[in-house]
Amino acid sequence: MGAIPYDGGVAFRVWAPFASSVCVGGTFNSWSTTANALESENNGYWSGDIPEAKLDDRYRYVISGSFISGVQWRTDPYSKHVEDNNEGNGVIVADNFAWNSNIFNMPTWNELVIYELHVASFNRSSQTPGDFSSIISKLNDLKNLGVNAIQLMPIFGFPGDFSLGYNPALPFDIESNYGTPKSFKEFIQTAHDQGFAIILDVVYNHFGPDDLDTSLWRFDGWNENGRGGIYFYNDNRRAFTPFGDRPDFGRGEVRQYIRDNVLMWLEEYRIDGFRFDSTVNIRNIFGNNNDPSNDIPEGWSLMQWINNEINGRMPWKITIAEDLQNNDYITRSTGAGGAGFDSQWGSLFYSALFDAVVPPNDSSRNMDRLRDAILQRFETDGLKRVIYSENHDEVAEINRKVRLPDAIWRGNADSWFARKRSTLAAALVFTSPGIPMIFMGQEFLEWGSWSDRGSLDWNKKDRFSGIWDLYQALIRLRRNWFNNTRGLRGQNVNVHHVNNSDKMLAFHRWENGGPGDDVIVVANFADRNYDSYTIGFPKGGTWFVRFNSDWNGFSPDFGNKAGYDTTAGQPGTHGMPFSGNIGIGPYSVLILSQ
Template structure:
């Protein structure tokens, strides 16, 4: 971004544009510079604590490119400010107060005052290394509802209080739902008013940096959900909408499209074709990764960035500049911080989302795997065993984008699929409404968990799954942490699965590998088995057997990739996970050489024992 060195005369004094670089409030020694984009303004003043809120004292100079700036000696960190804009599109007798779009801390309960923030924080000397994609285990978390106390929403400090517990569970990445400022006390986070701002109920920039630092000290990466498919909130008269008064076609102003492309189901769509708006979104993405040192971004609803109506395979309604914006951001991240992950929520099973930009792809490292979710959800929620389609389960295990297993994030719950606002419920509740703590709900929901942690892909769980949270989730609710003790065995089951997924004991490395072979599909008896491996061999080859039927087997024969003894590393029917689980013997077994025609095409075969609605994980 190039800034001009123009100046303007105000009264008898010449006001020069700032020589400081950057946007918004830019503290320097002895004062603060202010720079804002407002191409249709005729004059702009900055008012705040530093000038007793004078609306005529600190006039910004035009840079002759739509940007305005000024240095204000004496303005300092912690002081409040806002812009006062004059424009041909604003009545001359109106005082047009606007919040700085680049402001990093907005007092939304105080009329939209911005706060001057400095980028000064002691990050310490510890170095955090982001886990590689095939080692990630993600925990999706909503700040307000994760660990609230009394009648107050949870905040960043309340998460810090639970970091030790999450580390003990085994997760190594937290995906935070959006933290952008929003009106009111509660929100899912998908109604962003100011994308550079941190919601005041959650904390401020210093508290967020402290949270990231503490998470890193626990070995936990931080991934942030960002919302770029729409901006603005019609409840706020000081938001990005009609920022400098201009509103072609009675639209939402300079930050937004002013034709049919503006409309989404959630709010006005930014104008991805306008250079200043593209820069704004790009600056936002890099700020979180660089200044706040987070480890990745999950882009909300990319389908609504790339298509007017949020539809796949409708090229006539595509938004090419939305696609190129995502490419630009991903290219910048890859060139500066290639170890940091970007994840798309596209939900269209579109391989081009993950393809590299050189071949025309959007360049995301991974995307949410909705195909996996719906296939597994339908299998475990079906009310009768006969309705479970093991071929759909097979296809969910095998599906991937291009040849890379880690280009999909897989899950059996996420915030959208359990939200009260969407009339959805948690998986145990969906299995048996009103009886989510029943044997059937516990057994079948943990089948889904086992598939998440043993199938190729980056596994993710939603807060509370690990202790059987049920009902539905809302932004104003809270997790029932008493269930962690009540269903401590379910917690242990999740912990066991996560440790095996991460090769904790150095005998299940195959669960981190690219390779999978679903070699046994018995749709009549609802049994499926698959082989996972990285390089193969002892400590690497893993066989997963899943019984989705309500019957047990003392001797069930199937194929194995290698001969010799196979040890049971996990048996979900163990009564240590729940006293009413059957503890059916999932015994260690010996695989003998056999005719591949009689053993699922595998060179060896063995007998196993398995309980109803149960999972075995074996390795050598």
């Protein structure tokens, strides 16, 4: 589909079932409306060869038909590069990138630590939006931080210079401000060479609302009820999306279009996985679980088909759903009736953690709810959820939200309270079962509201270097960097101590158990110190403090309350066979192992 270069010309193929003629106008024929007519395949598709067309030429389809007055110009839905202008000219490109011989091995999912970023605002120069090369310049920083997967917010083309990315009109196109197909491949190659997996945020629950008039909207003129035509639902299934227009997931050619897009990113660009935006709006008219009569069965089957395709071709590639309805069937296998995603965003964990650190009064913190959030999982697999204390939605200016340190104390995000409680939340993200994710800038205490027009303040990396060190330490422990916290990568968790009066929590993490594997996490959600607090341990002997978030090396005003190594012995407590004493500072976390 689209423009396919070959030696001696370019082949074009497009779907326009209600057209009476389709021509290709471009720089190769002075934008003629009649010079290069495609032939009908008598199945809704039109195709033909144009010998005079070549790489880098601009083009659009010229469509006429009974639903069109005169002719209309349309951008190729399969165009991989569209000029950033009002016309939407496609550019003829070839998949001829010279990948190097290095073989990238996707990290195992219990090893993944995801860093979500927005290309334009991650590393902006003055008022120039960031691009793929600006990310490359920071890869060494991210590597030193310890993350090993970069989740890019959508990179589809959009009108103007600024966008969150969730307004796709042409999902095969890359935003020209960010780069070209070639520069995106160069970014992926460089990221792979440095050990990063690349996860792409894709938007299939809606197209638009911007730029549809020159592309998919009433592509060949036909529509019903004044709606969008062949690429969209033309009934009430279209009307209730809160963003743009919902594609017709029941029309074979539209299903193929979305499936082809998925495979292009995987095969041509060699990305390593996807985050699917708002899957609930693919599977339900109103975007919720409340009434099954409003389900969209063909949306569900489309997700199953795509996940089956990926699993059949590249089972090591990860697919993550943003469903936010805490539905087990999203991550259940397709053979068991599920949608087949490998993981999904854990909104229950986020909300419980947010409510445990944001209220100003310690009495408002609910340790029972937090315990349930740590234990919550989909089916029996802790890795079927992605957990976080910030994401782009929860900190976005457009949603009237702010970064976690600002949510803790508005206007005083650099205060002791904001730093202590936001890092307390971070420690829970990296020690609870799930795939941990941070949003860009958390690692150096970025505050305020995030905006696509803004930029990270990279000066904070030096100003709050201790916070950076704290995140680095947590990530290394989560990845078992020193081979003494293997349990943080394991499936098993036992929240064995919940003190809702004093706001203390302790849990045991393990993979197989034993020295270097068993991990005890103790979290103090109150503004008080403990010189000696007794908790349960699964084994006797010496337990060493691997992390103490109250260490004054992370910030000079942290209390440096001694989180001393301890010896566990009998009798046991809190349902554990052994017990030991720990010291812990306010709003602090200890990580201990043998």
